[in-house]
Amino acid sequence: MRLALISFHGCPVARLGEKDTGGMNVYVLNLANELGNLGHQVDVFTRYHDAKDPQIVELGSNVRVIHLSGGPLSETKEDLSLHTSSFAADLHEFISRESINYDLVHSHYWLSGKIASEISRICRIPHVSTFHTLAKTKLRARAGEKETFYRANVETEIMRSANTVLVLTDKEREDIRELYNVPSERITVIPAGVDTGRFNAEDKVTSRKRLHIPDKETILFVGRIEPIKGLDILIDALKTLSNSRDLQLIIVGGNLSGDKELIALRKQAEHLGISEMIDFRGSVEQSELKYYYSAADVFVLPSHYESFGLVALEAMACGTPVVASRVGGIPSFLDDGDTGYLIPWRCPEPFADKIEILLENPDLRAYMGKSAGLKAYQMNWSGIASRMATLYGTVIEEYDLRQAV
Numbered sequence: 001m002r003l004a005l006i007s008f009h010g011c012p013v014a015r016l017g018e019k020d021t022g023g024m025n026v027y028v029l030n031l032a033n034e035l036g037n038l039g040h041q042v043d044v045f046t047r048y049h050d051a052k053d054p055q056i057v058e059l060g061s062n063v064r065v066i067h068l069s070g071g072p073l074s075e076t077k078e079d080l081s082l083h084t085s086s087f088a089a090d091l092h093e094f095i096s097r098e099s100i101n102y103d104l105v106h107s108h109y110w111l112s113g114k115i116a117s118e119i120s121r122i123c124r125i126p127h128v129s130t131f132h133t134l135a136k137t138k139l140r141a142r143a144g145e146k147e148t149f150y151r152a153n154v155e156t157e158i159m160r161s162a163n164t165v166l167v168l169t170d171k172e173r174e175d176i177r178e179l180y181n182v183p184s185e186r187i188t189v190i191p192a193g194v195d196t197g198r199f200n201a202e203d204k205v206t207s208r209k210r211l212h213i214p215d216k217e218t219i220l221f222v223g224r225i226e227p228i229k230g231l232d233i234l235i236d237a238l239k240t241l242s243n244s245r246d247l248q249l250i251i252v253g254g255n256l257s258g259d260k261e262l263i264a265l266r267k268q269a270e271h272l273g274i275s276e277m278i279d280f281r282g283s284v285e286q287s288e289l290k291y292y293y294s295a296a297d298v299f300v301l302p303s304h305y306e307s308f309g310l311v312a313l314e315a316m317a318c319g320t321p322v323v324a325s326r327v328g329g330i331p332s333f334l335d336d337g338d339t340g341y342l343i344p345w346r347c348p349e350p351f352a353d354k355i356e357i358l359l360e361n362p363d364l365r366a367y368m369g370k371s372a373g374l375k376a377y378q379m380n381w382s383g384i385a386s387r388m389a390t391l392y393g394t395v396i397e398e399y400d401l402r403q404a405v
Helices: 023-037 077-098 110-123 135-141 149-161 170-180 204-211 231-242 260-272 286-295 310-317 348-360 362-377 381-404
Strands: 002-006 041-047 056-060 063-068 104-108 127-130 164-167 187-189 217-222 247-252 278-282 298-301 322-325 340-343
Touching: 002 023, 002 110, 023 041, 023 056, 023 063, 023 104, 023 310, 023 381, 041 077, 063 077, 077 110, 077 149, 104 110, 104 381, 110 127, 110 149, 127 149, 127 381, 135 149, 135 170, 149 170, 164 170, 164 381, 170 187, 204 286, 217 231, 217 286, 217 310, 231 247, 231 260, 231 348, 247 286, 260 278, 286 310, 298 310, 298 348, 310 322, 310 362, 322 348, 340 348, 348 362
Parallel strands: 002 041, 002 104, 041 063, 104 127, 127 164, 164 187, 217 247, 217 298, 247 278, 298 322, 322 340
Antiparallel strands: 056 063
8 A cells, every 4th residue: 555644743753752742753653664564655744843854754664754844843833723734735746746646644633634634635535534632632631721612623524524533542432422423433443552672671770870860769751741741740749759768750851941841840849849859851862762761660651631641651661660640541551550550630649659659569560560561562563553554455445435436
């Protein structure tokens, strides 16, 4: 098959941990590479995110990333919808100029869905849509979240026009069915995967030396620095733990210069008197992430909402037990009491309690870490990509039959 993946605002080769780069970027990158390994030709279309970007980046066997203009490089995410029509026009022009006949287009996020709907109509090819996050679900997850009615309405239109809506978990399917009134039969569930070749356990002491992390009890968070990630909850939990333990919190992600949320978190830590216990590392290269996961005793993800929670699965692949919010897709792969703990309340005390249980019990920590690694190995990307290719084939066949009628 010849496949077009659209990830308008999230470039799969952008540096992870910075603003608007995270699990979706990793998802698209791994999906494209594994589909290429299966012999399919894959082009990933995204907007330029750096003036030095070449238009075409060869990722590997059968896979390219193609940059097109998508508004000013400094454009805010909130205003990117102003540029989806011009991006779609440029994409169609590229397709025409290169005389490419794609079999299917797969969009990622609602902005990409707008573009893919247009490409599907013009090129007469089926459209598979994955949202990764949804406006109505985010608004329900945390007070103070801001999402527009416009986004929610566009998401509804995309769901109605797409040939299938692909979600990562049963929970997301239920959310779409209930909040957007989409029949279950129009929704397909295929989970995300983890690159077990890239993410695997390294020696803890060696990893700490490599990263210049002091050799003491270590809690880790990896992800974007946003209010919905619940880092304020983790910092409050750290204050509780600091009364009886000598430990450290490593936070990976974000821009260390001028990020408003990071500044607020620093002020919170200073107010609590625990600034010296927190090491903000900023964004790091993906090749270094496995050493961070391996260096940690416990990985914590206190989010108010996660469509899937890929970083938790990556930590598990590196043999690190996880303490995470019972939200979104996380319960689909984190087995409470076996590979870590799920916390149903968005407050610091239960997080502190479960973190302390793991820190106090090295045998339990080792057992959960081993179970976590085994669970993650069962979700490697090669198997997920095979399921995805089967879905694409079915969608293409059904689309062709309808077109022939």
